[in-house]
Amino acid sequence: MAKVLVVTSGKGGVGKTTSTAALGAALAQSGQNVVVVDFDVGLRNLDLIMGAERRVVYDLINVVQGDAKLAQALIRDKRVESLFLLPASQTRDKDALTPEGTARVVDELRERFDWVICDSPAGIERGATMAMYHADLAVVVTNPEVSSVRDSDRIIGLLDSKTARAEKGERIEKHLLLTRYDPIRAARGEMLKTEDVLEILSIPLLGIIPNSEEVLRASNLGSPVTLANPQSAPARAYFDAARRLMGETIEMNVPSERRGLMNKLFGRKVA
Amino acid sequence: MNLFSFFTRAGSAPVARNRLQILLAHERAMGGNADLVARLQEEILAVIAKHIAVDRDKVQVKLDRGNAVSTLEIDIEMPTPALATRN
DSSP states (O other): OOEEEEEEOSSTTSSHHHHHHHHHHHHHHTTOOEEEEEOOTTSOOHHHHTTOGGGOOSOHHHHHTTSSOHHHHOEEOSSOTTEEEEOOOSSSOGGGOOHHHHHHHHHHHHHHOSEEEEEOOSSSSHHHHHHHHTOSEEEEEEOSSHHHHHHHHHHHHHHTTSSHHHHTTOOOEEEEEEEEEOHHHHHTTSSOOHHHHHHHHOSOEEEEEEOOHHHHHHHHHTSOHHHHOTTSHHHHHHHHHHHHHTTOOOOOOOOOOOOOHHHHHHOOOOO | OOHHHHHHOOOSHHHHHHHHHHHHHHHHHHTTOTTHHHHHHHHHHHHHHHHSOOOGGGEEEEEEEOSSOEEEEEEEOOOHHHHHTTO
16 A cells, blocks of 8 residues: 655755655665655755756656656666656746646556655645645654744644645644754753654654764765665664654664764864 | 853753744644734724824834733824814
């Protein structure tokens, strides 16, 4: 049974695209058939984070409007063969995402894949509502920071009212993914703690992704962090989150970088 | 900041948590009613304008959302002649 998952947040820059790529790759690395779909029409970036920016021919809008077949627009990942990308259009605007067309494409994707992961644009307008409308479950990406938590609260409200499931009176599963977390600053009382964010948003926790330079490195390389450096702290956190999505019960912790002795002594980076 | 306050400085996270809890309690309660304050202001002004000419620039509206109660303060400066002629 295919699952449609939306990665959303309200606020921009909290790590939706990074998390879409990392969770999508992690699920595919464990053998699932996965497609990651970029709903950020006009400002596509998932192609760049996935390292497929030079292979885009057709996009989501072409398929929604019937100008291209789904199979023509899907880009197979070069590293993991069960991972596909459906890019967003860079030239059109979000009005081209018609509800009927989007519904047809999502249905078609459900037949071909185990996981359809929709990368939502920031904001609460059409692109974001289209990305969440067909979702069975949602990953709400939140930074431990006041504006991000407030926007996540707003998005949770929309998930509970403006999705197909909500309209049918059904529940939509919601999970919190706390990103850019710094356990040391949280312990010092300088940053909202996991418990604080959980208590305020009251949705179950999917994972805690530590703030890490590996995330920028992976995006520089055009590779999901779970592929770029599977041993790194954020990658391990994403692998755990992906396993929880598949129904496994794993103890919650914040992975930290494993540093060798030499690295500990000399590896401290300035800023 | 002196040396003492540097060592005893309390974390800012509890403040963030408090502010969020108060704000979100209000935003959730408001729901689709986010422009309630703006509408209240319009209607109250309309009632007053029926009786006296009010300068829109002389109206100040303040809202303070508290934990238990919120206050909406509407401060309208009424021209003295307007009142005087009525007496």
